[in-house]
Amino acid sequence: MKFLFAIAAIFVISITYSYSQNIKATTQEGKEVILSPNGTWKYSDPNIIKTNSKPALSTKSVKSTIVKGFEFWMDGKKWIPAKKKDTENAEFQFNHSDGNCSIMIFSDKSYVPSDDYSKQFVDNLHSSSPEAKVVNEEKRIVNGQEVRFVSVDAVFDKITFRYFICFYSGKKGTTQIISYTAKDIFPEFEKEIVDFMSGFVVKD
Numbered sequence: 001m002k003f004l005f006a007i008a009a010i011f012v013i014s015i016t017y018s019y020s021q022n023i024k025a026t027t028q029e030g031k032e033v034i035l036s037p038n039g040t041w042k043y044s045d046p047n048i049i050k051t052n053s054k055p056a057l058s059t060k061s062v063k064s065t066i067v068k069g070f071e072f073w074m075d076g077k078k079w080i081p082a083k084k085k086d087t088e089n090a091e092f093q094f095n096h097s098d099g100n101c102s103i104m105i106f107s108d109k110s111y112v113p114s115d116d117y118s119k120q121f122v123d124n125l126h127s128s129s130p131e132a133k134v135v136n137e138e139k140r141i142v143n144g145q146e147v148r149f150v151s152v153d154a155v156f157d158k159i160t161f162r163y164f165i166c167f168y169s170g171k172k173g174t175t176q177i178i179s180y181t182a183k184d185i186f187p188e189f190e191k192e193i194v195d196f197m198s199g200f201v202v203k204d
Helices: 114-126 183-197
Strands: 023-026 032-035 041-043 050-052 060-063 070-074 079-081 092-096 102-108 133-142 145-156 159-169 174-182 200-202
Touching: 070 183, 092 183, 114 133, 114 145, 114 159, 133 159, 145 183, 145 200, 159 183, 159 200, 174 183
Parallel strands: 050 133
Antiparallel strands: 023 032, 032 041, 060 070, 070 200, 079 092, 092 102, 102 174, 133 145, 145 159, 159 174
């Protein structure tokens, strides 16, 4: 699949319903979530924060030259450096070995409040995809750092794409790890995407 654009959880809940009220459901991990009529979801307990650590198979790494101390570890058999990036603004781009999913990394020395990130990301998409919307957002701890995991759906050329993003902003600077693929095949890559994002490390 050739992507014509570039700006992308351990589980995905997909459900079709016409309820006018929120409903409760339980994940495979036994956590209670609230499903909203617009298709979004959140944990019933706002204090639940998942913790992710660098996977054992993530033995290949790249270091940001923009923000000193940012390292990105991955499974080098699954994620291949792109010969040509979809956008030159990305510091790194990796394509999945089967060619149907990509991850770009953007780093900057500036600080961006985490609470503002999702809105800014969707606003940037609206000019080319007015239907773009946040599907889910949650805090996680990745190798000791608090990050935001954000899912965004957007439509391009009548195809719905899923952006799954790991966003971090701290005293050193900001990074966005943005994966993108067609929404209907996103579940095939979700675990490997999360494993990639779990390789983000901030060194002193």
